[in-house]
Amino acid sequence: MPKVWSNKRERQYEHIEESQEDRGTSPERAKEIAARTVNKNRAQSGESKTASRSSVEDKSPQSRGGQRSGRKGSKGPTRDQLYNEAKQRNIKGRSKMTKGQLAEVLGK
Structure with a gap:
């Protein structure tokens, strides 16, 4: 976890990481998913100094709910x-x- 994250973001990271590991994701992949999710949320809420247009304008990871992770579309x-x-x-x-x-x- 980067030091620039707030306590809220650290808790969010830990929750997502634990949740991914509970689903059977490898620890390395769980850390990557958690970091990407937290960083995207930080970008969308204006907490990061730089953010890509796709991070800011896209749906949040929570509302997307795995829409791009699977079989359809x-x-x-x-x-x-x-x-x-x-x-x-x-x-x-x-x-x-x-x-x-x-x-x-x-x-x-």
Whole structure:
């Protein structure tokens, strides 16, 4: 747990981590899920200095309730997530690309 988290966020992290381990998730994966969830909540509530557009504008992890974790609907990352990765890799023309084109360029 990073030191910049408030007591509330530390409790939230511990609760999510324990919950994931109770479901049979490995300890490493449970820590990752808990950290990502807490960081996204911090971004949405304005507690973090930097946040991606997809973190701020997307549904909170609690309200999403695993909608993207399984069998139905589109699979893989969202267009905004692909765009952010393309931006990090400095891919030219990314703003005009569709989700499929971004996935193709990124090899996903």
